Every structure is written in structure tokens, then in C-alpha cells.
Amino acid sequence: MTLLAGEWCVSYSGSVKRPHPIPHATKLAVVAVLSLLPPSSVVRRAAAAESATALTNLVVETNFPSGSGKVIEINQDERLIKLEPSSHEGRGWACWWYVRVSGFEAGETISLQVGRAPWATPERAAFSSDGETWRQTAAGERNGAWITYRHKVDAPVAWFAWGPPFTPRDSEELIHFATAANSQAARYELCKTRDGRIVPALKIGSDDGSGTAGVWIQARQHAWESGSSWVCRGLVEWLVSEHPRAVQLREKAIVSIVPVMDIDSVAIGAGGKDQTPHDHNRDWTDQPHWPAVAAAMKEIAQRNQNHKLDLFIDLHNPGASTTRPFFYVPPRKLLSAKRERNLERFLATARAEITGPLPFVGETRESGAGYDKRWQAISKNWVTMNTQEHVVATTLETAWNTEHSTTDGYRSVGQQLGLAIERYLRFNPRDEIAQETKPGQHER
Template structure:
């Protein structure tokens, strides 16, 4: 009789409502960043903010794993801006941390966007339905050093003649890697030189995804890509500020220097010095023509655009090449502004001259074009596919640009 009673109790328990696992937030992995404000398993609600890493730049990047989900149920994640001073007396404005749509993944590989979040009292709440017991959420689709490693190895496998190189080690002894390919077997013919790099600001993950789109186009069998490789040598570095990316820090305005304010005669960051040395060598060998630094802008800037030099200070030769690159980009890149912008927010000429684009202009031949491509992130296209589409379109723009030799001056420009 006692056994029958126990069996009945067991069956009753099995038939009863399932007990949900506790919701748990973790960010102790590559690129992770989150400070938990509150968790309510019963209400299926979580509130987080970016981890404040003093001295490591803008505290706007957040990326975490949430476990304990019930498949099919709806959950809410609220994100608040980081609190406190991140450098000296600076507190970051909220809009940098609160994208209209968060990045979401149920496998930490394939990233989509949530529906548009609801903003209230300086925070934003995203809602989603659980497709598995765990989910990853982030400010934008993460692009990590491990992502870069996979990308470069895949590119090498698809284009065996390409060379993966180590630009340098970081201050924390992490490798900064890139890939070189194109007309490397015809250097005596002085092929065109193209340098594309991303992530001088670690939080700007979209820049690396744009770079991935560019690389995938540039190594492809597209006739324009094949032609470009036949007459140029391309260097691509997917992540410059590897340390801050790996540690889940923002990087911009970091101590002792912003990565993109370190381009002078005594750079703090070894990877900046190494890039300078390679670029100067290529220019000395008359094999350098185009420099593009990939970034993401502010939250309100939805389009893509180039930061360029002060056009009034350019020679006719320089203006000819800058105008032509812009025209090629406008022809190919969706939502591309039809004019160069100038970084008027930079406080003085001394700081301006320490930016990568300006340094390249000041240390290379007159015909060289040096620009920053800013791709809007706070928009429906601010995802893996959207960024990579911009990258492919950038490649097409570059291919068009080199249909003419930028080293030759038009007769009417003399």
C-alpha cells in the first residue's frame, strides 16, 4: 500500500507545473561586459548596464549570456547607461549605450536584431521570445579576436596565396593580425597599395563587420575583385585595438590615449607604431595609394559617410582623387552621404594631426587618399548582413576608383 501511495505522489509531481530555472547573467568571456542591476525570474525580467571599466574608454559596450529561459516564453531585458565617471570627470551620455534594437543570438554566432525597444526614464527595454534555454544579447553583433582569427583563416583557405601576418603584439601581449593579398609577386611593377583597418575604437563592432564584407568581396571571383587583386596589394587588419575588444571595453577616449589619437612620432600602442612603419615603407617604395579606417559614428547618424581632410587645403591632384573616390562610393554604397565631413569636434590642430587619417596624409605622397568610413549602427541595417553589404559595396567602390591611375594627374588639374 505504501508503494502505491509513493507512486501516486510521484505521478502528481510529474504532472504539476514545471519549476523554471533561475535566470542567470554571465559576461565572463571574451568581449563580455555587463553589470547586473536586477533579475526577476518570476517576471522574466532582467536589467543590466555596461560594465564601467575606468580608463578603458566609453562604457557603452554590453554583451552577456542569459541562461535559465523557458522555451517559448517572452522575456524583457532593460538596459541602463553605465553610472559613474569613466575618465577624469567624464560621464558618458546615455544614447551611446542604448541602441534602438539590440543584437540577439541563440547560438552566439548568428546575430539578429530585436524588435525596437521601448525607451523610458533614460533606459530601454527589449522584448524577445526564447528559442532555447539560453540567449546572448549585445549592443551590436560582437566581432571578437576569435572572430577575426576565423575570418582570416577562412580567407586564406579560399585564397591560398594570401598571407596572414602579425602586425604586432599589443601592450597586453595579444597578437594583432591582418592579411595581405593581391599582386605580391609583381612588386617591381609598383602595384597599387591599399590599406584597410577597423576597430581603433573597440566598441565600434560594426566597423569589423564592414571589413569582413570588404574582405569577402576582395577575395571573391567577382570580375572586379579579380581585376583589383591583379594590380594592387591589399592589407586588411580587422581589429586594431585588440586589448579593449577582448576585455569588453569601449576603447574610445581611453587612458593614456584614444587609439585614434595615438598617431604621432611616439605612439603608446605597438600596433599603431607597426602600422605606421608598414605604411611609410610602402609609400617609400612607391606602392601606397589608399588608406581607409572603418568606424561607427554617433547614435543619431544613420547614414554612411567619409571623414576627409580640409578640402580647401588640398592641391588639385589631391582634390581630384578625393572627389573621384567619393563619387565611386556614392554610386555603390547605400545611404552614402554625397560630401566629405570634417571632424570639427576635434579640439585643435595638434589633436587632429594625431588621428590616423591625418597622419597618413602628412606622411605619404601627394596622390594618396586617406579617409575614415563611418557606417551608421543605430538603424535596421546595423546587423551582420547590413554591415557586410556596406563592406562589399566599399570593395566595389575601390575597384571603380582604381579604374584610373591615381598617381597620374589629369591635364586640367596641372
């Protein structure tokens, strides 16, 4: 039997018992009688709810932080749920989905059919049987704009998502972990959002001494790109550890980290990308719309003025067909000789350290006027145009549609990014450029 569930299903959370099958003729009779009653009738609504409950074995819920999913159809016989991301008017692309499924028994195989390609349909979905530990399903089967994941669940409840979720609570817990693990780490509040939420941030390292280097790391200007927060988590875990090179980096630099910039969109499960009036990574202007962007710009400008800024890295996930991490770099024509020297050095250290399972093999792309008409409002371009000429600003795009795009894979990229930053800062980016190494004068 096929039940057209509609959106009511997403918040249904009653206790579920396997119902006795209701003969088709009986269902039609019930529908016919009920249809004689006015729509507002208590009897009609109660009967409809009871009928729906009885027919619904599988239950889909999204009423939790970052939840998203509009149920289109549940086929109880085939144990198949068809859904697409919830739409949030004006809140960006509908590509993120994250649902809790119950109403089945441990050991059953559940099928999840999700659309639409390409943004909402990773080759493998993220899956959890405890809501905390995330793994991947097997590769799904594509049919047009839809993909079907079949997964045998070893528990009576399961969570499925576009990728491993990283919620506002995860951001707070990461920061709590860091401050508990290391006395050089401190939590602070970047700002309060337009919807009244706190954007938590982390500062790691010493802020004294004129030689202190400065690093700014941020993730999730685009809310759906949850993998970027996992990269951020890997970096934080490494940076507060006793790894000798993490200790060295903490002694040399102060590192500011924002694990989730667009916390409002992440909280409600909206995509965020291209939201109204524009998304966070098109907002770096004289009059930013988003408080997190305004606060980040202010702090970065202060640190630049105080000679405490060397490196800015914005963490993202790219398009569906990308299989390896790459960096977006500012248009080369914006770069002074010193900034270009430093960018090349940073890319070389990233290539040396980000070695897999998601390796950076040297690919870069420019995002200038030909990329987007608001290119000057992209964060790394704004930083490039508004900081001292030794500062490197770049965007790391970590591939999300691979078998390594897991919590462990992302965290490896974050840890390796930390190693790259440590190696990069072994040389002083503020050193004057040597005459004989100016770009264009010699082969590099």
C-alpha cells in the same frame, strides 16, 4: 520578487533549476540569522550563495571574450534583467555590452533593460540563440536613459549585445577563411599588444611590378564599434571571391587589412574610445603609445616610400543619430590639388557603389582643429600629412542604429566598398593633374 543581484551575478554559471518560491518572511528570517555571523563566515557565505542560487532563475554571464554587463537588478516575476556596460577603469567609454542569459525555458519572453542613452542603447539590440548567428530584436521601448528590449527566445539560452559582436577569434577566423579561400591571401602578425596579444592582419594581392597599387584598410581603433569589423569582413569575403572585379582588384593592388586594431579592449569588452592616455585614433604621432598604431604607421610609411600606397580607409561606427554611412575627410586646406582631385574621385565611386541597404549618398565631414585638439593624431589626418600627394586617406563611418545595421547590412557595405575601390583604381591616382582640371579653375 525583485532580486538585487550585483556584480557577482555576471560570472555565475551553475546549473539552474526553477526554484520553489521562498516566502518573503522566510527570506527575512534567513537574512536576520545570517547577519549575526561574521562576514567571513563560511556558513554565512555558503548560505548566501545557496540563497542567491535559489532565488536566481535568470542567469547572466559575461565571462567570455568581449563579454560586458553589470547586472543592476533581476526581476524574476517579470523576467526582466536590468544592466549596464561593465566599467573598465581607464579603458574608454562604457558603451559596449554583451551578455549570455540562461535559466529560462525555450519560448519564454525575456526583457532586457539597458542604459544609458545614447551610446549604450541602440534602437534594436543584437540577439543570438546559438552565439554565432546574430539578428535584431524588435525596437525597444525608451524610458529616460534606459531602453527595454522584449524578446521571445526560441532556445533555452540567449546572447544579447549592443550590436553583432566581432571578437579576436572572429578576426582570426576571417583571416583563416581568406587564406584558405585564396592563394593570394596571406596572414601576418601586425604586432604584439601592450597586454601581450597578437594583432593578426591579412595581405591580399600581388606585390610585384612597379605599377602595383596599394590599399590599407583597418577597423576597430575604437573597440566598441563592432559593426566596423563586420564591414571589414564583407570586404574580405568579396575580395577573396571569384567575382570578376575582385579578381581585377587583386591583380592590380596589394591590400592590407587589419580587422581589429585595439584587440586588447575588444578582448575584455571595454569601449576603448577615449581610453587612457588617449585612444588609438588619437595616437598617430612621433611617439605612439599603442603598438598596433606604431606598427601600422611603420608599414604605411614603408609602403609610401616604396610607391605602394594609394588609399587608406579607417572603418568606424558613428554617433547614435546617424542613419546613413558618411566619410570623415581631412581638412581641405591640407589637400594638394592632386589629393583633392583623388579624394573627389574616390567619393564619387563610393557614392556609385555603396547603394544600400546602407547607402552612402555623398555626405562628408571634416575633422580638423575645430573637431578635436588632437586632430593631427587622427589616423587619416596623419596619413594625409605624411604620404605622397596622390594618396587618399579617409574614415568610413557606417551607421549602427538602424534596422539595416545587421551582419548582412554591414557586410553589404564592405562588399560595396570593395567595388568602389576597384572602380577608383581604374584610373591611376598617380597621374599628373591636368592643367585644365585643377580645382578652383572650373566648375567641378
